[in-house]
Amino acid sequence: MFRKTIITSAVLALAATSALAQDAQKLERIEITGSSIKRIDAETAVPLTIVTRESIDKSGASNVQELVDRLSSNNGGGRSLGESIGDSNATGQTGASLRGLGRERTLVLLNGRRLAIYPFAGAGVDLNAIPLAAIERIEILRDGASSTYGSDAIGGVINFITRKDFRGGEVTAGYEQPQATGGTVVSAQGGIGFGDLAKDKFNILGTFSFQEYDVVHAADREFAKTGNRPDIGVVKSSGNTFPANAYNAQTGAYIPGVAGFPNCKPPDSFPGGANCRYDYTSKIDIIPASNRFGGLLRGTAELSADHLLFAELSYSRNEITLGSSQTPSSTTGRDDYLYPAGGKYYPTAAVDASSSKGYRGDLVIAWRMVDGGQRLTKVTNDMTRALVGAEGNFAGWDYKAGLMRASSKASEDFLTGNFSDTQLVRVLKTGNVNPFGPNDATGLALLKEAELHGNNRASKTTLDAFDFSMSRELFAMSGGNAAMAAGLDIRKEEYLDGYSDIAGSGDIVGGSGNAGKVRGERKTTGIYAELNLPVIKNLELNAAVRADRYSGASGESRDGAFSSPNLSSTSPKFSLRWTPMKELLVRGSVGKGFRAPALDNLYAPSAGTNTGGNFTDPYYNTLKGCAAFPNTNYCDTQLTVVNNSNRNLKPEKSKTATLGVVFEPIRDLSMEVGYFNIKITDGIKSLTGDDILKDWFSHQTGPTTSSSVYANRLIKNAQGYLDHVEASLENVGQAKVSGFDLSARYRVRTALGNFTPYWEATIVTKSSETNVVTGEVEDTLGKYLRGGPVVRVKQNVSLDWDTDAWAGGVRYFRQSGYRDYDEVRHVPKYDLWSLQGQYKGVKNLVLTAGVLNLLDKKPPVTVQEDYFQVGFDPTYADVKGRSFYVRANYKF
Known part of the structure; x- marks a missing residue:
């Protein structure tokens, strides 16, 4: 039988x-x-x-x-x-x-x-x-x-x-x-x-x-169309937005009018507290x-x-x-992207309407390259x-x-x-690429050179x-x-x-x-x-x-x-x-x-990569302050991780x-x-950057201290901010x-x-x-x-x-x-x-x-x-x- x-x-x-x-x-x-x-x-x-x-x-x-x-x-x-x-x-x-x-x-x-x-x-x-x-x-x-x-x-x-x-x-x-x-x-x-x-x-x-x-x-799907979900307590967004967030390169002060804060540019750009945020998950394929x-x-x-x-x-x-x-311009551990003084699209009126009135120097930008299209x-x-x-x-x-x-x-x-960092820096220096609005034919051609x-x-x-x-x-x-x-x-x-x-x-x-x-x-x-x-x-x-x-x-x-x-x-x-x-x-x-x-x-x-979730660098937040200076490299962002x-x-x-x-x-x-x-x-299991950061914050003992056993894996840069997290494989x-x-x-x-x-x-x-x-x-x-x-x-x-x-x-x-x-x-x-x-x-x-x-x-x-x-x-x-x-x- x-x-x-x-x-x-x-x-x-x-x-x-x-x-x-x-x-x-x-x-x-x-x-x-x-x-x-x-x-x-x-x-x-x-x-x-x-x-x-x-x-x-x-x-x-x-x-x-x-x-x-x-x-x-x-x-x-x-x-x-x-x-x-x-x-x-x-x-x-x-x-x-x-x-x-x-x-x-x-x-x-x-x-x-x-x-x-x-x-x-x-x-x-x-x-x-x-x-x-x-x-x-x-x-x-x-x-x-x-x-x-x-x-x-x-x-x-x-x-x-x-x-x-x-x-x-x-x-x-x-x-x-x-x-x-x-x-x-x-x-x-x-x-x-x-x-x-x-x-x-x-x-x-x-x-x-x-x-x-x-x-x-x-x-294409109602349940997936946005990462801005305050109804469930999740707002997964990026400070690299369009139009770009901009900052005084000397003081780090935010210039609200450049990105249109607090109204920002709906539906993909929306106010996120201290600056505009971008709904990047709405642009992916599932x-x-x-x-x-x-x-x-x-x-x-x-x-x-x-x-x-x-x-x-x-x-x-x-x-x-x-x-x-679309590609974000700024990443933790990388030099800031600058829009040059005197550039064709320099936002003079917005600068003068901010605390940086009269400033005419370079602007730090946190930019979503919408004109470059989806990263394929x-x-x-x-x-x-x-x-x-x-x-x-x-x-x-x-x-x-x-x-x-x-x-x-x-x-x-x-x-x-997808863009080259060195080439993007080069074309931005021309002042003819517009991170604050749609590009003209010249700007689009320059972006193509960096692609x-x-x-x-x-x-x-x-x-x-x-x-x-x-x-x-x-x-x-x-x-x-x-x-x-x-x-x-x-x-x-x-x-x-x-x-x-x-x-x-x-x-x-x-x-x-x-x-x-x-x-x-x-x-x-x-x-x-x-x-x-x-x-x-x-x-x-x-x-x-x-x-x-x-x-x-x-x-x-x-x-x-x-x-x-x-x-x-x-x-x-x-x-x-x-x-x-x-x-x-x-x-x-x-x-x-x-x-x-x-x-x-x-x-x-x-090899370097990013965290899966968004985190705020405690060192930057203490030394500089994300409320006053919401730098998108360090505030509510995917921080840099080095996998080993x-x-x-x-x-x-x-x-x-x-x-x-x-x-x-x-x-x-x-x-x-x-x-x-x-x-x-x-x-054998991965000890990820997310694992380490979650444990660091769950055992935080002070603004920049934690009793986490992996606290020494948060590596600082020359400024005293977080450079990267050391992740690894372990038994x-x-x-x-x-x-x-x-x-x-x-x-x-x-x-x-x-x-x-x-x-x-x-x-x-x-x-x-x-x-x-x-x-x-x-x-x-x-x-x-x-x-x-x-x-x-x-x-x-x-x-x-x-x-x-x-x-x-x-x-x-x-x-x-x-x-x-x-x-x-x-x-x-x-x-x-x-x-x-x-x-x-x-x-x-x-x-x-x-x-x-x-x-x-x-x-x-x-x-x-x-x-x-x-x-x-x-x-x-x-x-x-x-x-x-x-x-x-x-x-x-």
Whole structure:
């Protein structure tokens, strides 16, 4: 009866069939994610979720990220595309986060083998690079640390499985249109295959996919159109405004009339107490425009009944255009921008109407370069993977071998609205650029001279790998034949984050400071063995062990050349599978994991950036005073931060335990309850500038003093004001997560068709980690976290109906709320309904229509200030709103 459990207990969205379902009369052995031993019974001792091709189609998802975001086991700490707006860290990447442990601890595979990490991040795979059209099924190993794939899979494994023996052709075209403005998706995908392995001894398969995503501007959505939200206590704005704020260069006195204070210039410029403020978040994009193309070519040849050769080539290209607000002129740590005395647009009347009457010297300006347009950058990621291998049977051993090279190239190019600091200073000195109003043709031409174009960052990661494994049955035991497997994998990874010279010089106005190149490489060797013992009837024990060695780690950046000592670990794992009766399965596992620091964690050069939130420099406020002299470099602004890598980082270690039962009391009814517990020690975490400043102010003992343990990380400049905050990566002690996975599925067969209700949920009962600032272990469950909260409950409910000619389905997704950023408010639960209908009455043709976010649910309100977006959390909710889609699939 458990021949179907791997499907019936674990499929995310409902499926009537699975490529893994085996006919009871066929004793074909298959390999399941999480084990190297091929077996007849697909139900394993470790928890596994499978998403079939049919499930993917019924989900309505247009890309892998949308699909993974709805997995109940995927929780906070991944990466959403909205986080890339205004953030140079992992720009353009989307990522998975099983158990809420982060994308760096979730191992993503394609056909059981690794992909190159995303170059701009140095950790994690970009889900955008995986072509959804080529996927036959997705296997999610919800058990951390894999002896087969790597002990660094602390959160779990997501294995994307492509078609391998496909004959015929298939093409799908789709169109999605949100009800509100923007966000249109046009897609086309297909595949063709020929050759029957059983008859022709070969098969060749090719697939392609293309998606074009239209932009959604913040102004297109009511909940995102402004950062001026006094109704919720958040006013995220900038003192770099249009017309520019201006100050007496000698005394620092504010000149109100230049910017029109106190009326300012609505709606984007508004009074903010001591000066005019600019609503810059209203000018960003919340879904970037993008184009995605993917292709896969696979050939398989049967040399004999016992030996199979295969070759695989996959390619994907993703172009994402990121739009943020117009460039601000002033930044903490940079010299003031001056409008020259005697300039064409010198505001004489406004100066004379202020306390600086009669002054005719230079003016300090805090300017938003509206005439330069929105800052647009294009991020392009090309991922290529070539693989050749063989599998079969030799002398009674099943074997598998593969040689692979994977690479990922990412580039960032300036399109519009980005400026050179030195050139902007030059053109301002002419006096012919107008920061106080619209520019004429001369001013616009000068601004064009200062504008930056071309490449700012070109990065690349490569992964060369060889793997070999073998398995066989050994001897008879009371419960069946014992079996073993052993294998090795050898990898070399190279990493280059290649910032341009201009990025390294810090000459980009309002940019990411002085980010610099970093290059690193290392080798990894892993050896593993697995033994499966059917001790007695219905009881199997499994023992596995993996030994990893990281060697030859070295790197260089502008901070110098470095090397790190070799690292090694031994990670054991034990599991059991017990079926006390044919309707009941009990399974459990315990194991250890090990994850070395990423290369950029070790070797990246010190680089400047900005805080996520707005802060006031306490030193400037005390010495000068923001009320009287509201300098936008120091008052209510994003202050400068210098991020530092850490060559002394230790590897993370983990312990994982699972226990579960699967119950099938009657035909077509399956239920599962599973418990998981993961503990991480020496966890690697960023100590950000925001963390340090928040702690400084929470422990403030005087105007310029604080008892914060990180008070010495606030570095002053020559004037005695804040120059920057020293941020870093640290080993912060421990993190824990535990909870339950639940699912129930039932098939009802009637004369009107088959009805399949399904429910699956993950309930997190504990999530805690050492506070990176205080060193104390704190509860993080159901609380705001940068990168996404770990919510208590995440669940999916669905009901599908299928007949020969028609099909339909309704889906309900819900995740519980959490305590907000301010630790006072509560962000309410978030849920979505979707509908889909299909017509299959024409041979080889399937027509699909559906509605996503049926009730047009808006993201819940939050007071978070870590992202450019204001009023909502881009990691938590859908921002497209109600969307309608149609698709047509034709097979030939």
